[in-house]
Amino acid sequence: MQLRRQPLSAPRPGDTRPAAQRLAVPLLLLLALQGAAASGGPEDSGWLQDAEPSSRLLSQAARAALHFFNFRAASPSALQVLANVLDGRSWVNQKKEYKFDLVFTTEFYSAEEGEKRLGKCSAQVFFRNEKPRPAVNVTCTQLVKKERRQEEDYQLYKLMKQLKSPLNAVSIPDSHGYIAPSLRPIWDLAFLGSSYVMWQKSTPFLHYYMSQISSVKQWKTNDDAIDFDYTVLLHEFSTQEIIPCRIHLVWYPSKPLKVKYHCQERQTPEEASGTEEGSAVALTELSNF
Amino acid sequence: MSLPQTPYKYSLTQPLYDWHPWNMKWILFFGALIGSGICDRETFSGHQVFRINIRNEDEISKLNRLVNSDNLKLDLWKSPSTLGHPADVLVPSFSLQEVKSFLEDHGLEYSVAIEDLQIHKEMDSIVKSYPHLFSTGKGRQRPAIWLNAGIHAREWISSATAIWTARKIACDYGRDLVITSILEKMDIFLLPVANPDGYVYTHTHNRLWRKTRSVNPRSTCIGADPNRNWDSHFGGVGTSNDPCSDTYHGLHAHSEVEVKSVADFITNHGDFKCLIDLHSYSQLVMYPYGYTTSRVPDADELDMVARNASKAMASLSGTQYQVGSVGSTVYTASGNTIDWAYDNGIKYAFSFELRDTGFYAFALPADQIIPTAQETWLGLKTIMEHVRNNI
Numbered sequence: 111m112q113l114r115r116q117p118l119s120a121p122r123p124g125d126t127r128p129a130a131q132r133l134a135v136p137l138l139l140l141l142a143l144q145g146a147a148a149s150g151g152p153e154d155s156g157w158l159q160d161a162e163p164s165s166r167l168l169s170q171a172a173r174a175a176l177h178f179f180n181f182r183a184a185s186p187s188a189l190q191v192l193a194n195v196l197d198g199r200s201w202v203n204q205k206k207e208y209k210f211d212l213v214f215t216t217e218f219y220s221a222e223e224g225e226k227r228l229g230k231c232s233a234q235v236f237f238r239n240e241k242p243r244p245a246v247n248v249t250c251t252q253l254v255k256k257e258r259r260q261e262e263d264y265q266l267y268k269l270m271k272q273l274k275s276p277l278n279a280v281s282i283p284d285s286h287g288y289i290a291p292s293l294r295p296i297w298d299l300a301f302l303g304s305s306y307v308m309w310q311k312s313t314p315f316l317h318y319y320m321s322q323i324s325s326v327k328q329w330k331t332n333d334d335a336i337d338f339d340y341t342v343l344l345h346e347f348s349t350q351e352i353i354p355c356r357i358h359l360v361w362y363p364s365k366p367l368k369v370k371y372h373c374q375e376r377q378t379p380e381e382a383s384g385t386e387e388g389s390a391v392a393l394t395e396l397s398n399f
Numbered sequence: 400m401s402l403p404q405t406p407y408k409y410s411l412t413q414p415l416y417d418w419h420p421w422n423m424k425w426i427l428f429f430g431a432l433i434g435s436g437i438c439d440r441e442t443f444s445g446h447q448v449f450r451i452n453i454r455n456e457d458e459i460s461k462l463n464r465l466v467n468s469d470n471l472k473l474d475l476w477k478s479p480s481t482l483g484h485p486a487d488v489l490v491p492s493f494s495l496q497e498v499k500s501f502l503e504d505h506g507l508e509y510s511v512a513i514e515d516l517q518i519h520k521e522m523d524s525i526v527k528s529y530p531h532l533f534s535t536g537k538g539r540q541r542p543a544i545w546l547n548a549g550i551h552a553r554e555w556i557s558s559a560t561a562i563w564t565a566r567k568i569a570c571d572y573g574r575d576l577v578i579t580s581i582l583e584k585m586d587i588f589l590l591p592v593a594n595p596d597g598y599v600y601t602h603t604h605n606r607l608w609r610k611t612r613s614v615n616p617r618s619t620c621i622g623a624d625p626n627r628n629w630d631s632h633f634g635g636v637g638t639s640n641d642p643c644s645d646t647y648h649g650l651h652a653h654s655e656v657e658v659k660s661v662a663d664f665i666t667n668h669g670d671f672k673c674l675i676d677l678h679s680y681s682q683l684v685m686y687p688y689g690y691t692t693s694r695v696p697d698a699d700e701l702d703m704v705a706r707n708a709s710k711a712m713a714s715l716s717g718t719q720y721q722v723g724s725v726g727s728t729v730y731t732a733s734g735n736t737i738d739w740a741y742d743n744g745i746k747y748a749f750s751f752e753l754r755d756t757g758f759y760a761f762a763l764p765a766d767q768i769i770p771t772a773q774e775t776w777l778g779l780k781t782i783m784e785h786v787r788n789n790i
Contacts, residue, residue, distance in 0.1 A: 164692075283762045285606045287759045287762040287764035288510065288765075292503070319760050321607060321762070345760055347730065348732075351645050376644075
């Protein structure tokens, strides 16, 4: 294993500039800094590059990056999921923090049968110990032109406005995997909100999928924005736990997503080895304007 | 928990529950079609059973109007005898769109409830249809294959695939060269619901339940993870000793009767060559070990077989299944089924994670059951054929 010392290039947490607007400079910066002499200062955490990065770890980092991307794009018509990791490098430091440099392909979350367009992203993901959420810097190729994406978001928005309150639809999908076509926009919007939560909760050893919307507390469309208060069941790897999360989001097309959440963590301490427990209950308010 | 005392080929478990009577019609209907020589059930794809909530008299008359329309060819299975009880209607695939539009236009609440997981009755039906393929297990013992499904309660597609596979094997014997030659040399034991109590629970209480339903002595939490309960690095990495955890390994190895029954049977039989454990989701074909990322001695061969299986599965609909050892592909998981199998002389031990990759996750839509079963079948055949050629 080679010892590489380089200044931390990941963005600081709390930086609210949308990542999508930053160009992929750090990638070039990273390459330029390889082999640079050690600074030896107190901030230097001594990154050790993994000679054989585990594809599992790389995939997990890529997923975390995509959750962040989806949240920032705030576009329920253009949600992306991981297709394949093309290239990846990982580093770990003495504090057992992880850093990743990735190139991966994506596909549309809502891809129709046979529609197989792949997007491509490059990302740096930094899992630090202090903050629960990974710091992400991600750039993706534009699969859909911005104008078209905004138009499709607006179409979805119009569908949502027409929807009567789906409070009696208890489980989406139902036990048999059925999502009524009229409820599909709700599913996509719920996934957008869940992306924020899944980004926040991801660690090198814990990643998530949205299993089911278990209840809808509120679906308000009379104001301009869609006000959506719901509970989602997240499936957590590798613990296999089902984590209920209450999410409240406000969405308007082409505006950043406003979201807060509260997940029900299990009370008893986790004793499985090899998993890093994320921080406990968090009520996070995010205001983007 | 009851399992048959004498082993049967197509080891049939007796679940502790009874299915709703309205399912009977579905199976009899289906059984008749099979009798006419169709092994692949193509004619049934797309048919759905709608469960319609009836809230008042007005909705009853609307429902009757719908059911009585000639061209839709609907079949009312369960009429709403009292308000508040839903009606079940079998809708053929060509009428789906019209029925849905009607229901939505008239504000009728409905859900799609496809219950072709009528496992117990289906097993009986298969045995009745192909009596020459089943025996009580007496007589000369032959090298054997164990197909395990539904060990995790919420992974419904695993059991659905298994029961489809059971009929496929029975039907294709004498028709398909590969399966016929396999059965000429070996026995296949198929367990469609390895965790019956958990499976019931996902129907009655919690769709996302995973474990068994055993009582834990000093906890209010129920159940252990049967895929961490096997006697192979029991209690190691990737398990929890907290009874409330979804990866709780149980009080001791084989503490869960679901696991002990199978382990004892396989051990007493003594001549199993292959074990395949079906799970969902993630689309993976994996081999041991789970307790470590280190390679097993037979890794090269197992990897090659797994890759061939994955290729075969992709050949049908393009579905991609990735390949690797459990530990290096998903996560470390000690005490799992295939680790135990491998450590007990069953070299060809594989674990499948079926569809999908996380969109529907455990709640895979019913219209994906048959496509999943069909592609999985190609993977199973690939493996079983290799086993037959190498024992």
